[in-house]
Amino acid sequence: MQEKLFCFRTGHLLPHTMSGSNTTAFTNPPIFILLGIPGLETAHIWISIPFSAMFFMAILGNFTILFIVKKEPSLHEPMYYFLCMLATTDLVLTTSTLPKMLSIFWFNSREIDFSACLTQLYFIQCFSVMESGILVAMALDRYVAICHPLRHSTILTNPVMGKISLAVVLRGSLLVMPYPFLARRWPYCRTNIIPHTFCEHIAVVKLACADIRISSYYGLSVAFLVIGVDVFLITLSYIQILRAIVSLPTKDARLKTFETCSSHLCVILTFYIPRLFSFLTQRFGQNELLHFHILFANVYLLVPPMLNPIIYGVRTKQIQDRLLRLFTHQGT
Template identity: 70%
Template sequence: MSHSNSSVFTNPSTFILQGIPGLDAAHVWISIPFSVIYAIAILGNFTILFIVKMESSLHEPMYYFLCMLAVTDLVLTTSAVPKMLIIFWFKFREIDFNDCLIQMFFIHCFTLIESGIIAAMALDRYVAICHPLRYSTILTHCLMAKIGLAVVLRSGVLILPYPFLVRQWPYCRTNVVSEPYCVHIAVVKLACADTHVNSYYGLAVLFCAVGLDVIFIAISYMQIIRAIFRLSTKDVRLKTFLTCGSHICSIVIFYIPSLFSSLMYRFGQNFPMHVHVLIGSLYLLVPPMLNPIIYGVRTKQIRDRLLHLFTHK
């Protein structure tokens, strides 16, 4: 805590996480919805993993991708929310410098992994609708393992420079991070150096990874819509399109908060800081909570198995 005001230092031993600036008095109240959302996310994603593991009829590519998404959501939300709750409840704001870098890596890495998995699920929907007779021969277990490995390696390689870039800068005046968790852009703002390379690299990662994922998803759905309009009747077209409903919901709840957060950090200087933080927290909280609910409600096999667990005597 001794460095938190006006000392000059190169690498601080700790950072001070401010929580939600301007809303310190309401931290305990804010922690209530945060903790409820976190509990729902943990319970929901573990339930998805359990049901898919126990139900042999769900051992298909779509559900394997759903399991990847559930694991990603568990890691993403757990990398940030417990520390946030400690700040809200106990006002323990310190985080070790190296722990901050580790948290930063996990948050950004698994955000990219989630983007990659959502893009892979678009491939699954494309093959299922456009090439239904070849579905099992195209999306083999080997191909799925390669896709999963490629998504993880891509994210790890792209995000690995983040902590090294942050570590090389000198820090002065303050070590107070105006967030309840360590994210790249918030920590870099504290550096006493020209950090344009960090900004350029962050934008490059955003456009080259997330941007390409969005383009791939858009192309996949263009092909899906073309295939749907070739179907014979309106009812068949609607029924086929509804099989994409859960995936479309995942796209919306993941990319929209992430896009707003990125744009506000770079161009929304006129917004209050607590608005920045709350919107930035949405993509760490909302997708992990809603994804298992969406797939549980909209996927008949998962819904039936879940009802069976509660009604079976």
């Protein structure tokens, strides 16, 4: 049986076979079809169980972090403000992808409007860049707190915090802005089927029947620029931090100081390593492992938002104490 695809003719979706190629390009197709995880369609329900559990934990954990920091005056410090920004970013990343993904798994609801697809694409890329910037800001906070402890409150003042936060937001918003604009201008005349669970940037632009090198090169440039610059700044901060820690007189002092960075280091590893691996496999991986690439892309959008609140909750005594008081108060 000949495989059926959809092709765009003069703005309408028409059935088209693989053999037909004389089509008229239409730049803005009405809808895309998200396949979910090709090759694992029969397992969608089972896959949705751990995904929905991680989604629930991510929502609960990040809202808990926001609630605790808001209610506890002792946590109104730069590190916890950045932690709130991280929690907000994680909430946006999960809620922009998981509801649609679960609707595919549970109800076979695969259609997504063209504009909605580009909006989802923008939010995923934009808030990923923002999260990377927040991790740099948190590294700066750890550097000032350890290397210049007496000047911490005078260096990271509220106006400085506001400027850093604004720079993080503007950088993410502006760097990613060309993604949907370029994707909107390409002609889509091959198919409207996206072999993915969400509108991933390259998965979308690969459907265009045009030279998409500008989108591909720009995406690569942004990815390597953001990851390269941010990892360099974080590494530079931690080189200075390690120098300060090594100069401390006792082993206990060194361990205690290093523990204040352990949560941030764990979050860095859970953010950069999966994203870099997923990015490289999506760009350069083999098609035979498509289902693995898609599964991993979903995992890297879910696992860090789920783990970040747990990491900070387990390793931050102030958050533990506030949670304990909260549950103790409710139990009495």
